[in-house]
Amino acid sequence: MDSLIYLDNGATSFPKPESVYGFMNDFYRNNGVSPGRSGYDLSIETGNIVEDTRKAMTRFFNGQDHNRLVFSANSTDALNLAINGIVNPGDHVIATALEHNAVLRPLHHLTQYHGVEVDYLPFDEKGFVSPEDFRSAVKPNTTLVVVNHGSNVIGTVQPVKQIGQICREKNVPFLVDASQTAGKVAIDIQEMNIDILAFTGHKSLLGPTGIGGLYVGDNIEIRHTRAGGTGVKSAQRHHLEEYPYRLEYGTMNTVGIAGLFAGVQWLESQGMENIHAHEMALTRKLRDGLSAIDDVVCYCADDLAGHIGVLSFNILGQEALNVGTLLDGDYNIACRTGLQCAPMVHEQLGTATYGTVRMGFGPFNNDSHVDAALEAVAEIAAFLNR
Numbered sequence: 001m002d003s004l005i006y007l008d009n010g011a012t013s014f015p016k017p018e019s020v021y022g023f024m025n026d027f028y029r030n031n032g033v034s035p036g037r038s039g040y041d042l043s044i045e046t047g048n049i050v051e052d053t054r055k056a057m058t059r060f061f062n063g064q065d066h067n068r069l070v071f072s073a074n075s076t077d078a079l080n081l082a083i084n085g086i087v088n089p090g091d092h093v094i095a096t097a098l099e100h101n102a103v104l105r106p107l108h109h110l111t112q113y114h115g116v117e118v119d120y121l122p123f124d125e126k127g128f129v130s131p132e133d134f135r136s137a138v139k140p141n142t143t144l145v146v147v148n149h150g151s152n153v154i155g156t157v158q159p160v161k162q163i164g165q166i167c168r169e170k171n172v173p174f175l176v177d178a179s180q181t182a183g184k185v186a187i188d189i190q191e192m193n194i195d196i197l198a199f200t201g202h203k204s205l206l207g208p209t210g211i212g213g214l215y216v217g218d219n220i221e222i223r224h225t226r227a228g229g230t231g232v233k234s235a236q237r238h239h240l241e242e243y244p245y246r247l248e249y250g251t252m253n254t255v256g257i258a259g260l261f262a263g264v265q266w267l268e269s270q271g272m273e274n275i276h277a278h279e280m281a282l283t284r285k286l287r288d289g290l291s292a293i294d295d296v297v298c299y300c301a302d303d304l305a306g307h308i309g310v311l312s313f314n315i316l317g318q319e320a321l322n323v324g325t326l327l328d329g330d331y332n333i334a335c336r337t338g339l340q341c342a343p344m345v346h347e348q349l350g351t352a353t354y355g356t357v358r359m360g361f362g363p364f365n366n367d368s369h370v371d372a373a374l375e376a377v378a379e380i381a382a383f384l385n386r
């Protein structure tokens with residue numbers, strides 16, 4: 001069988017750059033000890049990669065204080081830390097219909113068990129939320145605005161700078177879920193008025209699974225909703241208040257952090273904007289080709305300005321899952337079907353029953369992958385709707 005054509009980079013990037021595999025392998029063989037917590041040289045050296053990556057990620061997002069960059073297991077973990085550490089019973093939260101379950105579910109639990117009220121702002125027919133809608137949604141008890149920067153269903157990138165400006169004016173903390181955008185588009189926390197940024201390491205930052213983080217702005221306090229070992233001040237019973245320890249618990253995922261470090265280094269060596277331009281060229285080609293196939297509909301993709309390389313489509317009359325199964329079984333093309341963990345997007349698109357077929361590009365995709373996908377979709381559409 002032909003080799004796999006991987007178009008599921010919206011879920012996780014695959015493959016990673018060779019340098020990521022090599023760096024992780026060397027690191028774990030040579031530095032697989034507890035980082036920094038014991039006084040011996042190797043432990044200190046291992047702790048240094050954690051601190052170097054903390055500094056690298058802080059620079060990457062133009063944060064001001066690397067101690068406020070905390071590592072977590074992924075962005076779901078980071079978003080839970082932020083949401084549960086800020087919102088109190090009876091508070092009001094503003095989010096959007098574009099949110100992933102990593103935000104929807106923590107918020108749902110707060111509404112179910114803690115009397116929290118959430119407003120989900122809709123997106124327009126092109127897939128963008130309006131900053132002004134946030135202004136009118138703020139209430140006296142609004143304690144958090146959370147926005148998905150880049151949609152993992154339709155690929156639209158939200159105007160976070162303008163939304164953040166309104167949050168500043170209203171004095172409401174602004175949390176951005178950058179799971180899809182970190183490593184694809186430049187994120188400048190200061191310039192974009194972002195108070196808290198959640199990222200995951202295994203998508204466009206090209207690191208492995210199991211590592212992510214949160215950057216917490218200077219003026220923002222997040223309660224620790226967990227407690228445990230930090231490796232410092234061990235006699236103290238109360239969990240440490242100071243960052244990064246406040247939001248870090250237990251032995252760090254050092255090998256994941258090392259992979260993230262190597263991923264970001266590779267990204268910077270290639271130029272993030274070059275990779276993004278490459279992925280957008282492939283997305284345009286895919287959109288144009290799909291639009292020319294009878295019975296195929298693309299969602300929110302007429303104009304790909306302000307998008308990342310993630311595209312959703314359907315063959316009219318067909319369940320997305322069937323299309324994905326044929327793409328996989330008959331053409332060896334991997335993509336994602338269904339609701340992509342973002343059910344409210346589909347409710348608004350009218351695709352909540354069967355979802356969509358989603359294709360997402362990474363740095364190692366090329367034109368031949370798009371050609372193969374287009375040929376496959378054309379054949380499947382002709383076959384199923386014959």
Ligand SMILES: Cc1ncc(COP(=O)(O)O)c(C=O)c1O
Nearest residue numbers: 074075076100102152179180200
């Ligand atoms: C927009 C968005 N938010 C959050 C997540 C959760 O990421 P992770 O599974 O790495 O926690 C994803 C992953 O698909 C995503 O696309």
